Amino acid sequence: MRKYLLPENGNFYKANLHLHSVISDGVLTPEQWKENYMARGYSILAYTDHDTFVTHNDLSDEHFLALNGYELGLATADKTKTCHLCAIRLTDNDKDMPACLAEGAWVLEKQNKPVPKALIGYYNGQNLSYTGECISRIIKDNVEAGFFVTYNHPDWSGESYPDYSGYNGMHAMEIVNYSCQVEGHDEYNSMAYNDMLLAGKRIYCIATDDAHGEWGAYGGFTMIKAPSLKYEDVTTALLNGNFYASEGPLIEEFYYEDGSFYIRTSPVKKIQALFLGARLGSKAKSVIAAEGEYVTEMRVKAKEAVAVRFTAVDENGKRANTNAVFTDTL
Numbered sequence: 486m487r488k489y490l491l492p493e494n495g496n497f498y499k500a501n502l503h504l505h506s507v508i509s510d511g512v513l514t515p516e517q518w519k520e521n522y523m524a525r526g527y528s529i530l531a532y533t534d535h536d537t538f539v540t541h542n543d544l545s546d547e548h549f550l551a552l553n554g555y556e557l558g559l560a561t562a563d564k565t566k567t568c569h570l571c572a573i574r575l576t577d578n579d580k581d582m583p584a585c586l587a588e589g590a591w592v593l594e595k596q597n598k599p600v601p602k603a604l605i606g607y608y609n610g611q612n613l614s615y616t617g618e619c620i621s622r623i624i625k626d627n628v629e630a631g632f633f634v635t636y637n638h639p640d641w642s643g644e645s646y647p648d649y650s651g652y653n654g655m656h657a658m659e660i661v662n663y664s665c666q667v668e669g670h671d672e673y674n675s676m677a678y679n680d681m682l683l684a685g686k687r688i689y690c691i692a693t694d695d696a697h698g699e700w701g702a703y704g705g706f707t708m709i710k711a712p713s714l715k716y717e718d719v720t721t722a723l724l725n726g727n728f729y730a731s732e733g734p735l736i737e738e739f740y741y742e743d744g745s746f747y748i749r750t751s752p753v754k755k756i757q758a759l760f761l762g763a764r765l766g767s768k769a770k771s772v773i774a775a776e777g778e779y780v781t782e783m784r785v786k787a788k789e790a791v792a793v794r795f796t797a798v799d800e801n802g803k804r805a806n807t808n809a810v811f812t813d814t815l
C-alpha cells in the first residue's frame with residue numbers, strides 16, 4: 486500500500502511564510518510585496534509584521550493568497566538572546582484574537598495609527614521571562630487561538646540547544662531563514678532540526694525569506710501542496726505537513742511503499758536520506774550524480790529509526806528538505 490508523504494493530488498503553491506512590510510520594519514508595502522513575489526512565481530505570502538496582527542484579505546484573489554499573521558519575540562534582559570516565533574492565522578478572520586502580542590502597540594503608535602483593543606498585549610503587565618516555560622506558554626496560547634506557530638532563526642537569535650530544546654508545542658521551525666543567511670548568519674538549521682526531532686518534538690521544517698527589503702527576498706521558500714488557494718485549504722495543508730522547504734530544488738513526489746521510501750526531484754547533484762535514531766552506520770544513505778550528470782530520484786529501504794527525512798542538493802549547493810516522517814506513523 487502506497488502512503489503519500491506529499492499528497493498525490495492537488496497543486497503546489499510557492500510560499501514565503503515570513504515577511505515584514507512597512508507596517509513594522511520592512512521597506513515595502515504589502516501591495517508591493519504581493520506584486521514583486523507574484524512576478525517571481527509565488528502564490529502565497531504570510532504577512533508576519535512584528536508584534537502586530539493586521540489582516541490583508543483584500544489582497545487575496547484567484548491567483549494570490551495573503552495569510553495573516555505576526556511575529557513576536559521575547560529577549561533576555563541583557564539582549565544577548567531572543568526567541569522569535571511567527572504565528573499564522575488558520576482562518577481569514579480576526580475574531581477571538583488571542584491578544585498575546587507582547588508589544589502589540591508599538592508599531593501602530595509609531596505610525597500614529599489607533600491601536601485596536603484586540604492588539605493590546607494580553608501579556609502586557611504580566612511577568613514575561615525568557616524561559617522555556619514562558620515561551621512554551623506563548624506557543625500554546627497561539628495554537629489554542631487558532632494559529633500555525635513556527636520557531637524562527639535560532640542562529641540570529643543567539644540560541645542553542647539548551648534554549649530551543651525547552652520550547653514545546655510549535656508546528657514547525659525554520660530550517661532556512663534567507664535574510665539571516667544574507668546578513669552572514671549560519672541559518673541553515675539542519676542539525677538543529679535533527680536535534681528537535683531526536684528530542685521527540687514532532688515538528689515540520691519550513692524555508693522562509695523573513696524579507697524586510699529586496700536584499701533578503703526570494704531565497705527561501707515553502708512549496709505547499711493543497712487542493713486550492715482557498716485560505717483554509719492552505720492552512721489545512723500547513724497543519725498536515727503537506728509541504729517541503731527549499732532554497733531552489735523541487736520535490737515532485739514523495740511516498741512510502743512496501744518498506745521503501747521513494748522521492749523524485751528536479752535534477753540535482755545529490756539526494757540524501759537521514760535515518761534519525763538509527764544504529765551507527767545506518768544513519769544516512771545517498772545517491773550522488775557523476776560529474777556533468779544529475780539525479781532525480783532515490784528509492785531507499787526503510788531502516789529501524791525514529792524518523793526519516795530527505796534532502797536534495799543542486800549544483801549551486803541549494804537544498805530542498807522534506808518534513809521528517811516519524812516511522813511509527815507508517
Ligand SMILES: [Zn+2]
Nearest residue numbers: 556569637638
Ligand atoms: Zn525574527
Ligand SMILES: [Zn+2]
Nearest residue numbers: 503505556695
Ligand atoms: Zn522576521
